[in-house]
Amino acid sequence: MAPISVLNEIPEWLNLAIAFLIGIGFGFALEQAGFSSSRKLAGMFYGYDTTVLKVFFTAAIVALIGSQLLSYFGLLNLNLVYVNPYYVNAALIGSVIMGAGFIMGGFCPGTGISALSIGKLDALIFLIGGLTGAFLFAESYPTIQTLASTNYRGPVRMDEWMGVSPGMFSFLLILAAILLFWLAEKAEKKFPRPDITSEI
Amino acid sequence: MNARIKLSILLAGVGLLLAFLPFNASKTFRLSPGELLKINYQDHLFTVDEVARFMNSEDSAVQLIDLRSNAEFMECNIPGSINIPLDDLLNPDWEGYLNQGEKRNIFYGNGDETAAEAWTITTGLGYKNIFVMKGGMNEWYKTVMLSKFEGDRITPRENALFENRYRARRTFTEINSLPDNLKRQYLEAKRLEESQLDGGCE
Amino acid sequence: MVVVNRFTSMKINKNIAWIIALLVVLTVLVLVRTFNQNLFKRNAADAVEAAKNNTVTVDELQSINSEFYIVELDENAGQFEQSISIPFEQILEQSNRDKLENLEGNIYIFSNSIDRSARAWVILNQLGFDNVYILSNTTEPEAFKYKFQPDTSVGPEF
Amino acid sequence: MKRKNYMNPYLAGVLLGLVLLSAMFFSGRGLGASGGIKYAVVAAVEAVDQQHAMESSYYSKYFENGENPLKSWLALEVLGMFLGGFLSGALSGRLKFTVEHSPKISKNKRLLFAFLGGVFFVYGAQLARGCTSGAALSGMAVLSVAGFVTMVGIFGSAYLFAWFFRKLWI
Numbered sequence: 001m002a003p004i005s006v007l008n009e010i011p012e013w014l015n016l017a018i019a020f021l022i023g024i025g026f027g028f029a030l031e032q033a034g035f036s037s038s039r040k041l042a043g044m045f046y047g048y049d050t051t052v053l054k055v056f057f058t059a060a061i062v063a064l065i066g067s068q069l070l071s072y073f074g075l076l077n078l079n080l081v082y083v084n085p086y087y088v089n090a091a092l093i094g095s096v097i098m099g100a101g102f103i104m105g106g107f108c109p110g111t112g113i114s115a116l117s118i119g120k121l122d123a124l125i126f127l128i129g130g131l132t133g134a135f136l137f138a139e140s141y142p143t144i145q146t147l148a149s150t151n152y153r154g155p156v157r158m159d160e161w162m163g164v165s166p167g168m169f170s171f172l173l174i175l176a177a178i179l180l181f182w183l184a185e186k187a188e189k190k191f192p193r194p195d196i197t198s199e200i
Numbered sequence: 201m202n203a204r205i206k207l208s209i210l211l212a213g214v215g216l217l218l219a220f221l222p223f224n225a226s227k228t229f230r231l232s233p234g235e236l237l238k239i240n241y242q243d244h245l246f247t248v249d250e251v252a253r254f255m256n257s258e259d260s261a262v263q264l265i266d267l268r269s270n271a272e273f274m275e276c277n278i279p280g281s282i283n284i285p286l287d288d289l290l291n292p293d294w295e296g297y298l299n300q301g302e303k304r305n306i307f308y309g310n311g312d313e314t315a316a317e318a319w320t321i322t323t324g325l326g327y328k329n330i331f332v333m334k335g336g337m338n339e340w341y342k343t344v345m346l347s348k349f350e351g352d353r354i355t356p357r358e359n360a361l362f363e364n365r366y367r368a369r370r371t372f373t374e375i376n377s378l379p380d381n382l383k384r385q386y387l388e389a390k391r392l393e394e395s396q397l398d399g400g401c402e
Numbered sequence: 403m404v405v406v407n408r409f410t411s412m413k414i415n416k417n418i419a420w421i422i423a424l425l426v427v428l429t430v431l432v433l434v435r436t437f438n439q440n441l442f443k444r445n446a447a448d449a450v451e452a453a454k455n456n457t458v459t460v461d462e463l464q465s466i467n468s469e470f471y472i473v474e475l476d477e478n479a480g481q482f483e484q485s486i487s488i489p490f491e492q493i494l495e496q497s498n499r500d501k502l503e504n505l506e507g508n509i510y511i512f513s514n515s516i517d518r519s520a521r522a523w524v525i526l527n528q529l530g531f532d533n534v535y536i537l538s539n540t541t542e543p544e545a546f547k548y549k550f551q552p553d554t555s556v557g558p559e560f
Numbered sequence: 561m562k563r564k565n566y567m568n569p570y571l572a573g574v575l576l577g578l579v580l581l582s583a584m585f586f587s588g589r590g591l592g593a594s595g596g597i598k599y600a601v602v603a604a605v606e607a608v609d610q611q612h613a614m615e616s617s618y619y620s621k622y623f624e625n626g627e628n629p630l631k632s633w634l635a636l637e638v639l640g641m642f643l644g645g646f647l648s649g650a651l652s653g654r655l656k657f658t659v660e661h662s663p664k665i666s667k668n669k670r671l672l673f674a675f676l677g678g679v680f681f682v683y684g685a686q687l688a689r690g691c692t693s694g695a696a697l698s699g700m701a702v703l704s705v706a707g708f709v710t711m712v713g714i715f716g717s718a719y720l721f722a723w724f725f726r727k728l729w730i
Contacts, residue, residue: 012631015633016631019633019640023641026693032572034567054204054569056696056697058207058570060580065211066578067585072225074225084694087688095688095709097683098717101676101680107677108714109597111692115645116645118645119649120660122660123674126674126681132678132679133678133683133684134682144687158708167224178208223436223444227445237490286453287454290446312515314453377553
């Protein structure tokens, strides 16, 4: 019965060791996908390389399907898996700022870490910028605290919000992903691809 | 055949399967009917005297849960309890409280019926550490609040028992005699301790 | 040319065969789970909802005109005339489940300790029985019989 | 050592999905990255100016339970990411100190925008309580509305801003 660390008393070192192992897997998968290259990532927004979309949606859907099936077979209690709380203002404004950061820096924090680990110095600068950003946020927190925590909706889930079963919502999401994958591969053929092979 | 088409076929197939799953496993009982029936309910009961002792010693490994309506709860409750009316039992906000492996949750209603229902539902859902205060609030009132020692000579055992009841009675009366606004503050403070699931980038 | 074509089409078939095999295995597993008799499949919230109105007292039985059955859950049944005896421990036996399913009309379950009927009621509700009620021999089993007397002369020490 | 190509994106996606699923299975939570960055800042501020850290409403909540913020799940996971990325780079022959930039822009320009990008991204991630991994990816896997909103917000606004920054990339 899972989640293991929630339902069982496990020593802290083991919990942290699991975190470390999962981190290894996470970093490995990101690097193998090619997320250690900012120009490959940026290709998403100019249509020449849509790896981001493919990896992102495949990963989310695989985890979604896996968790739904494990739950159906009584192996995983989904009620005990963290669901991100929804703060409307914070999510909207924060994600727009993140989008701007993404197109300027060419990384997101996770991909920046995987790029730095293979020696990309631009990723190092990106992460230093990230530390600065986190510091600025912490210092400005008192002034934006209200913005960050108003309009709170709780940990709502899409299926509840739309009033369908989680399985049905997953199915619709999968159909959307299949359509997006098809469009993405069409786009890759259409938009000129700058020569980034020397970089990767 | 490229990877996209293979993956699309696989995902579409599994998606179709998911769309027609007949029940939502995160909302149904995890124990099988047989398992649930076999659990010895008597092993999950506490007497009011035991609960009074937990209350007197402010035992942090015990969480009392009042299943009655909010109005009844506000009128009087066992100090240290939190109020989860039976109607609200499955509200996800309480899941972190009820579904955990550390504290013992002790349910009580006014009688035995509500608590037994709530016990069966939560135990069926796979929650551990769910117990019931036998007799509920009526038994508590009769035994802890109103009983008097009658007899000529008191044995040490009875003495300890009544000592315990008197202490519980005093705390119960003190806390429940607070004006409503103070009582609410006391309850809010309790509520904030609610354990939450850990995750995200927080 | 023909050989090459046949070769590629075989390869495609092999790929699809793997995917189909995986899907079939998953479907079989899901079906096994779905038709497992020994499994609750009902939303637990249904029990919470139905519990709001699931108790009838012995006095109220007099005014019920439609057909009903009383099921006694205690070993030494016999408090009611013409009641059906199904001890609590045996409610899941197939013969008893069949018996309950074949009763048309409301079923009132009774036990001397109401917690036993309450537990049986939740289990039966989650197995899909919507016509089962708890029979209570006291008028309001869940009412507070006392009145708390506040004592404002004693203040808590803060 | 010969360079190997990147993994097929769909296969990499399946791999990443399984990693995320195991995080849910073992720890009941999703993946995260920006949280690790924040913990580093919290720890650094505490080391430099402990009084400030204790007084600030923001920092102090990370010291409430008396634990070192670097001994948290997220911090360890981020440490693991470095090792995982390094292993992958070593296996595929991609380890190299370099600044990757479009030939049309100078190295310094790339580094300047990388810095600005980092500031914006992590600031936004703190506000939205998670980045692409913590909020969007993990959120989508548990069907969280916040996850979907964040995902649409990040990619939508990146597409909007893409036109202004096209010189950086193409």
